[in-house]
Structures are given as structure tokens and as C-alpha cells.
Amino acid sequence: MTKFQHKINFCFVFANILILIIRLTPAYGVNPQKDVTGILGAFDEELAIIQTKLTDTQTHTIMGMKFISGSLEERSVVVALTGIGKVNAAMTTTLLLDHFKPREVIFTGIAGGINPDLRPGDMVIAERIAHHDLGNIHADGFKAQGVANPADGKRNPVFFPCDAALVTLAINLRENIELAPIQRETGEYQPKLIKGTVLTGDVFVASKAKKESLWREFQADAVEMEGAAVAQVCYQQKVPFVVIRCLSDTADESAAQDLRQFYKTAAANAAKLTITLVRELEQKSGKETSAKMEPIGIEPTTYWLQTSRSPI
Ligand code: ADE
Numbered sequence: 001m002t003k004f005q006h007k008i009n010f011c012f013v014f015a016n017i018l019i020l021i022i023r024l025t026p027a028y029g030v031n032p033q034k035d036v037t038g039i040l041g042a043f044d045e046e047l048a049i050i051q052t053k054l055t056d057t058q059t060h061t062i063m064g065m066k067f068i069s070g071s072l073e074e075r076s077v078v079v080a081l082t083g084i085g086k087v088n089a090a091m092t093t094t095l096l097l098d099h100f101k102p103r104e105v106i107f108t109g110i111a112g113g114i115n116p117d118l119r120p121g122d123m124v125i126a127e128r129i130a131h132h133d134l135g136n137i138h139a140d141g142f143k144a145q146g147v148a149n150p151a152d153g154k155r156n157p158v159f160f161p162c163d164a165a166l167v168t169l170a171i172n173l174r175e176n177i178e179l180a181p182i183q184r185e186t187g188e189y190q191p192k193l194i195k196g197t198v199l200t201g202d203v204f205v206a207s208k209a210k211k212e213s214l215w216r217e218f219q220a221d222a223v224e225m226e227g228a229a230v231a232q233v234c235y236q237q238k239v240p241f242v243v244i245r246c247l248s249d250t251a252d253e254s255a256a257q258d259l260r261q262f263y264k265t266a267a268a269n270a271a272k273l274t275i276t277l278v279r280e281l282e283q284k285s286g287k288e289t290s291a292k293m294e295p296i297g298i299e300p301t302t303y304w305l306q307t308s309r310s311p312i
Contacts (some may be wrong), residue, residue, distance in 0.1 A: 034076040035285070036069075037278055038102035040092060042084050042226050045267040046109040050079055050275060062095050069100070073279035078102060082226055085202050086131070089226035093233040104166060104281075105241040107230050108274040110259070110266045111198065111222035112205050112251030114214050120250065120262040121182035121191035123269060124222045125170045126198040126243035128159040131228045132214055133201035144218070149236045159197070160231035163240035169284075170242060170277050171195045177276055179269045182262065191246070191269065196221035198243055200228035206255035214251075223251055244277070246270040 041047040050072065057070035067080045078100045082092040089107075096102060111124065118124070135144040135158075146156030174193045181188050199220045205211060214220050227243040234241040246266040249258035 035103040035281075036076045036078060036100055037072075037281060038093075038096045038100060038105040039072075039077055039079045039274060039278070040082050040089070040096070040105065040107045040226075040230060041079075041109050041267075041271075042082050042089070043109075044081065045264055046271065047079055047081060049268055049271040050108070053275060054079065060099070062099055065092055065095055067096065067100065073275060073282055075278050075282035077278065082230070085225050086200060086229035087202075089229040090233050093230045097233065097237050097239055102239065104163065105230065105234050105239060106166070106274055106277065107227055107241070107243045108270045109224065109226070109245060110248040110263050110270065111224040111245035112211075112249045112255055112259075113221070113247040114199065114211055114218075114223050114251060115196065115221040116215070118194075118221060118247055118250070119182070119189070119191075120184075120247050120258055121179070121189070121266060121269065123179070123191055123193040123244070123246045123273065124198060125167055125193070125195045126162050126222075126227060126245065127164075127167050127195045128161050129198045129200060129227045129231045129243055130159045130218065130220075131201065131232075132199040132218060132220070132223065133203065142217075151236065156232060156235065160228060160235045162231070162242045166240060166242040166277070167195055169280050170244060170273065173273060173276050173280065177273060179272065180265050182265065193273075194221065198227050198245055199223045200225060200231075204255070205251040206249075206253060208252040211251040222247060242277075244270050244273055246273075 039050060054068065054070035054072055057068050060067045060069065065080065067078050069078045078096060080092050080096055082089040113122065130144060132144065134147065135142060144158045146158050148155045179191045181190050197218060197220045199214055199218055202225060205223050214223060222245050224245055231241055231243065246269045248263040248266040249255040
């Protein structure tokens with residue numbers, strides 16, 4: 001072998017080792033010594049303010065999806081847009097967990113109000129979250145039911161419990177956060193912040209009849225299109241999560257029009273709460289989250305249909 005061939009061989013082997021090291025690094029772009037918080041939103045406005053506050057950013061493209069790692073309120077975070085709907089949300093969450101190993105995941109965004117006491121601008125911190133379109137349809141109607149986790153065969157609950165410590169931390173921000181007031185033709189009001197039940201489905205709800213049935217069947221406060229998919233992935237992988245939603249509409253016939261009027265304020269208010277939550281998390285160094293704890297399944301409710309012949 002000539003000296004030149006030797007050099008070429010050496011370069012080739014060295015380059016391959018380098019590629020292998022890069023590919024085997026578990027959480028690239030983030031400091032492995034620090035806790036990482038994953039932050040997801042479905043569309044641009046839901047993450048816009050968060051992105052302007054990020055420092056030391058690095059963009060990672062994984063399977064065409066963009067993940068931005070950086071520092072937010074001194075905490076290591078990875079921010080990503082899921083796109084709309086449950087499949088997009090599940091895909092992004094899986095990539096986030098696999099590549100960045102976050103300690104917890106926060107989903108921030110807008111929703112439609114189901115609880116008749118809520119108005120556009122009001123905020124719901126999900127204590128529990130369910131798919132409203134997953135289950136069985138029988139002659140006597142729809143019954144929600146969780147599917148089994150393919151990894152261990154254990155059936156998921158109808159309601160995924162959000163991390164209790166994250167929920168408490170978020171709801172306690174009520175006193176110190178100033179949310180943008182909501183201007184309506186009938187006057188101005190200050191949004192309220194509650195913890196409650198959020199539903200997810202692959203449909204935009206703009207029907208009073210559907211809204212009333214979701215209220216009746218699930219006693220839900222809000223409906224959206226991604227949260228339970230994120231929750232299911234996190235639940236199955238035992239990663240703590242919370243979903244923060246600000247209402248852009250009340251899921252009735254005027255939903256599309258209300259959404260156009262309120263979505264920017266609503267998305268900004270949810271993002272503002274998320275940023276404050278991240279600051280709290282960092283100040284408490286994550287000690288107050290039940291990180292990597294076994295999630296406690298909330299027992300299926302009366303509308304859980306337990307049949308052994310059920311295909312799902
Ligand atoms: N996101 C915001 N408003 C919504 C609605 N009415 N239905 C589903 N997702 C929503």
C-alpha cells in the first residue's frame with residue numbers, strides 16, 4: 001500500500017468513527033448534565049413568543065421536523081411545532097422523547113371552550129386529558145375507551161393524568177401572572193385560570209350540539225386537537241407532561257369567527273404562562289415535578305365499556 005492509500009484509509013476510518021459518535025450521542029444539542037423541558041405547540045403563533053425569548057439556539061432537523069434547542073429563563077429547553085392533529089402531535093412527541101430525553105413535556109396552545117362557564121381568553125391547565133373520538137360505537141351510542149400500549153399490552157385509561165406537580169406549579173402562577181384582557185363588543189374582561197379536563201379529537205368542533213354532548217359525556221372544560229396524543233406518548237413512556245390551553249372560542253357555531261378574533265391573544269397568553277412555568281421549574285431545579293414517576297392511572301369512568309371482545 002502506498003503512503004497516499006494509507007492516508008486515504010486513515011481519513012475514511014476516522015470519518016466513520018466521527019459519524020458513529022455523533023449518531024450515538026443520545027440527546028444532541030442539549031447539555032446532558034441539565035434537565036431539559038420539551039415545549040410543543042401546534043402552530044406558529046402558539047410558540048412565537050417562546051421562540052423570541054430563546055437564547056443559545058441550535059436547530060436540529062429530524063425526519064424533516066425542526067426541533068430548536070436553547071435556553072429559556074435559564075432552563076434547557078427543546079421547542080418544536082407539532083402541526084395540527086393527533087398523528088402529527090404523536091409523531092413530534094415521539095421524536096422529541098427519543099432524541100432529546102426531556103424530563104418533562106409542556107404542550108401550549110389554544111382550545112375551544114366546552115364548560116359553559118368559560119369564555120374566550122380563559123385558561124385551562126389540564127389535570128386530565130382524553131381522546132373524545134377513541135372508543136366503540138354501539139347501537140346505544142359512543143363509549144370512550146383507551147387502547148393497549150403495544151409495548152406491554154396494558155390498556156391505557158380513558159383519561160391520561162397530567163403530572164400533578166406540574167399542574168400545581170402552573171395553577172399557582174394564577175396570582176403572579178398578568179394575562180392580556182379580552183375585548184369583546186359587550187366589554188372587556190380579565191381571563192380566568194382553572195385546572196380541569198381537556199378533550200382531544202381529530203376534528204375542529206364548531207357545533208353547539210357536539211359541544212353539549214362533550215360536556216354531558218365527559219364534563220370537559222375544553223376541546224382541542226393534539227393534547228391527548230402528546231399525553232398518550234408521554235404516558236406510555238413514563239415522562240411527566242402537562243397541557244396548557246387558552247380558549248380562542250367556545251366550540252359552537254361562532255367558533256371559526258371567534259377563533260380568528262381571539263387566537264393570537266389566546267396563544268400568547270398560553271405561551272406567557274408556559275414561560276413563567278419554565279422559570280419556576282428552573283428556580284426549583286425541577287425538584288417539584290414527579291419526573292419519570294410511574295403515572296398514576298385515573299380509573300376509567302362510567303362510560304368506559306369493559307368488554308373482553310372489544311377490538312381496541
Ligand atoms: N382549537 C381551538 N378551538 C378549537 C375547537 N373549537 N375545536 C377543536 N380544536 C380547537
